[in-house]
Amino acid sequence: EDQVTQSPExxxxxxxxxxxxxxxxxxxGLRGLFWYRQDPGKGPEFLFxxxxxxxxxxxxxLKATLTKKESFLxxxxxxxxxxxxxxxxxxxxxxxxxxxxxxxxxTHLIIxx
Amino acid sequence: xxxxxxxxxxxxxxxxxxxTFRCDPISEHNRLYWYRQTLGQGPEFLTxxxxxxxxxxxxxxxxxxxxxxxxxxxxxxxxxxxEQGDSAMYLCASSLDRGYNQPQxxxxxxxxxxx
Numbered sequence: 272e273d274q275v276t277q278s279p280e281x282x283x284x285x286x287x288x289x290x291x292x293x294x295x296x297x298x299x300g301l302r303g304l305f306w307y308r309q310d311p312g313k314g315p316e317f318l319f320x321x322x323x324x325x326x327x328x329x330x331x332x333l334k335a336t337l338t339k340k341e342s343f344l345x346x347x348x349x350x351x352x353x354x355x356x357x358x359x360x361x362x363x364x365x366x367x368x369x370x371x372x373x374x375x376x377x378t379h380l381i382i383x384x
Numbered sequence: 385x386x387x388x389x390x391x392x393x394x395x396x397x398x399x400x401x402x403x404t405f406r407c408d409p410i411s412e413h414n415r416l417y418w419y420r421q422t423l424g425q426g427p428e429f430l431t432x433x434x435x436x437x438x439x440x441x442x443x444x445x446x447x448x449x450x451x452x453x454x455x456x457x458x459x460x461x462x463x464x465x466x467e468q469g470d471s472a473m474y475l476c477a478s479s480l481d482r483g484y485n486q487p488q489x490x491x492x493x494x495x496x497x498x499x
Contacts, residue, residue: 275426303485314388314475314490315427322485358426362485370440371417372488374426 273298273363277375284382287348292378294359295341304342305372306335307358315358318344349382356380386411388491390476396497397466404462405494409478416459417488418451419475420444427475427490433459434481463496471498 274297284290296304303322307315319328321337328335332353334345344357356379360372389408397403409416414435419427430449432440435456445451448467453459463470473495477488 305487307490312492314477314492317487317489320485320487360426370415370432371419371429371442372427373429376424376426 273361273373275359275361275373275375277357277359277378279378280376281379282381284346284349284380286350286382286384289345289347289349291346292344292357292380293341294344294375296359296361297340298361298363298373300364302362302364304337305360305362306333306342306344307360309356309358309377318357346380349380351382351384354380354382388476388478388489390474390491390494392494393492394495394497396499398499399466399468401466402462402464403466403496404460405474405476405496407459407461407476407491409458409476410489412480413478413489414456414481415479415486415488416453417477417479418459418461419477419490421473421475421493422471430461466496466498468498471496 276295278293306318309315319335324339326337332347336343356377358377360374391406416433418430421427431451433453448464451461473493475493477490479486479488
């Protein structure tokens, strides 16, 4: 069974204090790994797709990287508006929900001014 | 910019009643997904449509749940004889039909509360 584990569960940073969120996965065959941002009372907002080990993608203060067993979301000099829950999800070749995403529980990030 | 639209945003009902939710995907997206999310958890996959065909169902989708997408555009999710455990946020997502790894774009969900 596909598993996605995110750490830490919660993270509190000062504005400007860079850090990384971790997403480790155990799957039978990875098609893609996705990062989403979710604000309270809203649906997940797509950030990045990563396909293969070694791939990196950037958007503003966020950078996502992928290895064969985990992905990192690096946040550089965060601002209070970066506060949200960050979700990691995988899409796999295995049967049963092969087109659906398997999500982790998310990391709740708070950036204090 | 028209994203995924879900209606209603909130639904409060008594246990045992039937409820129906609607999802309007992004207009050019042929794929449509339903997920359920409870507090402190990530979304869990329920079912998936390509055009009007329902291609996958999760084990989470009990017999009380039924989803349709009659003309390959909007979709409905019905829950019959609701139970306390059905209280959750029901999310709809859509994506392009261009092979794998197309990002799924989510609506803001319908929050269901069972009294």
